[in-house]
Amino acid sequence: MSSYIIQEDKLRNFTEAVFKRIGCTEKDAALAADVLIASDLRGIDSHGVARLSGYIRLWEKKRINPTPNITIVHETATTATVDGDSGLGLVVAPFAMKLAIEKAEKYGSGWVSVRNSNHFGIAGYHALEAIRRDMIGFAMTNASPLVAPTFTTERLLGTNPMCYAFPAGKYPPVVIDMATSAAANGKLEIAQRAGKPLPEGWVQSNSGDNTTDPHALKAGGSLLPLGSDREHGSHKGFGLGATVDILSAVLSGANYGPWVPPFVSFLDPLPNLPGLGIGHFVGAMRVDGFRPVEEFKSHMDNWIERFKSAKPIDANQPLVIPGEPELEAEAERKIHGIPLVDPVVKDLNEMAKTLGIDGI
Template identity: 50%
Template structure:
């Protein structure tokens, strides 16, 4: 887990949840759904995923204020067959549409052995990892993915055409913590470049291109007309593999559901108007759930996963490294620390919350 900026301002986790809930309520999101949306954002902050938590609240608030997100959507199934369905999110908050669609996938898994739900006409849904963790509570394997605003160049391309297209999957273990895999198919999440810009830091080569298509260390070069690179970056790093992952996610979430795919995905930004050309509705998500009992005895699977975890942890470590970790370990460590010490927020993020507070009249908690 990265160390917080020494200038970070610490806030109690529960106070941030309350603030976020009340802000969503101010914009006419029903109370239960406002609390759900706040829970999705809080998951990120509490687990050290600073790029997808309350730092995004200002954008959600701006889009709600401008009428570009529906605060009270009528979410409905528009097509289905057995274990699969497509849902129209009615341009609602992805933070509300996402959990409801994951619940649907879980219900289908319990009925049919697996459940698969594609979603159109929705918005940014927070951290992908939130959703498969929902499935763990039912002892199911869970999966989620989403397409996002264009920001990534396809392999050998020099302009933004795809989103960071994150995907996540989680597996329940018996006595060990679950294996939770959550990553973007780009070399890095856009939010990490934003964080580097806020801190005045450079980024490693292999993350970004400038507007001319050349590698750059400067976050601003990427954010002002440049592009992120796919996972693997270039031919030497097998960047075609990251591109193929991005293609898979974009097709499952958007082409399959009838959402806007590729460069037509609706931007998650108030200062960027949606593209004049639309090839579908909103952005898209894709959720899956699997009943382990359909494959093998659930307890035996979970015991085997415990053994897998023990084996990976016992790997001979690289020199001068902390050794092999299990997917999900950094987030669990962050959660343990932050629930004791509070949530560190960058001063720029705090300033954005103060703007929201002034506009809505919702009081921001005092720092720790």
């Protein structure tokens, strides 16, 4: 499938224009665009501008408030719950992360749960904010119910990503950013656009059979938890996804489990929801609350070096430290531009035409 190469600045300006067109302030539009562009730069194409039309569809259905009044509804010295007022998760989550970091700076750690929000982009963007302050960062969110727990065919959990970010010294931070499902829904969307089959173990049909059909979800199938099936540890992925759901939503008062409002267009809004919007959970811990920062960073460097020296199975495929592929993609794309496949470009240009702004 052919692709276009778009320079970062051009794509950023286009994305900001889209968010401003739906009523976001200049500051919020720039922040929302930054989260999406960061995803594209880091090579996580499933969560970048390819998702932009999804936010617009939510706005058209009045499920996104472009000018939210984000408030703190419950608070202690080290914890808080934030209500996002149906704002873009791309804006609400940074507000919560900033609050967590402020609490950590004063008390050593800060933990913030979020309700009444929307899709917040890549978890890594938010966790990495803590790295800049010599802190360990955490970010997770629940999502539309597309994942069937082990031994079931019923979609009860989202892909529910989690991210942990650890600062290092002479090396880049270690960033563990992953879905708790076998694959993120965005990867299925990429396969659909490319007309390619899925790897085995990502999805199951509505009867619970394994399938490689990228359209299986739209036919009533489900994503599988991390681990794919019981014999390969899917109960562990189910447990991780459940943890994200509970911390993000049961704790905050957001919707959880099968009641999480959908982001994808083929799922209808649910009636009688028990909570408010999508939920997030973010946190930050000061490294010097445990030991001197430079000592920790020195040991992180040593950790990285030892793991990088692990004997590989294949000499052409050395061990990859979590976060390395994203950094390599970012270095490449900042120079040469961001690739977008034809269907994404077409989707963005059609959206631009509808909104009355210039395309890309």
